[in-house]
């Protein structure tokens with residue numbers, strides 16, 4: 738499953754100049770990522786071995802994870818900080834918001850878990866676009882956040898590349914690429930799109946989108 742990820746390998750510092758992984762599911766027990774504190778620590782140690790100095794925890798917030806309120810995630814994040822206190826690894830809390838029925842209500846309530854309080858990481862479903870997705874992106878901007886679309890290279894079934902470019906050029910959307918896409922983790926089409934977007938300088942950030950230690954170990958990265 739992971740074989741194709743071994744090439745090409747990128748220097749972590751080349752894709753992550755500040756050493757921060759901006760998309761991870763390190764926080765345990767809140768989504769389909771790490772399930773135990775031990776697994777969270779195993780991911781952190783693997784990311785360190787790849788040359789990362791820190792990571793943003795970006796748990797899913799979406800209708801299918803109804804318990805993931807900002808308060809609950811902050812409590813778990815504080816537990817992670819305690820568990821990882823000896824790791825010399827910088828941890829920040831943000832989130833990965835699905836643009837679904839729950840999203841507009843979340844945005845109205847406020848208390849969004851944004852990267853550095855300014856950039857909001859959002860994702861789309863893989864199979865069909867919600868009818869109001871562009872309105873939701875406008876609403877993100879209206880609230881003062883810069884919308885950052887997670888792994889745009891993975892939406893080949895629902896978005897043409899020209900639509901992605903329009904998002905970047907006209908809608909003020911920035912992109913976060915999954916580094917695994919460059920190694921073929923999400924298939925050939927995603928790899929091709931990722932390489933093209935990368936070649937055109939369209940990624941603001943990269944992330945590993947790591948869900949478990951095995952996935953982290955097989956990122957196409959070297960320190």
Ligand SMILES: [Fe+2]
Pocket residue numbers: 760761762833946
């Ligand atoms: Fe993710």
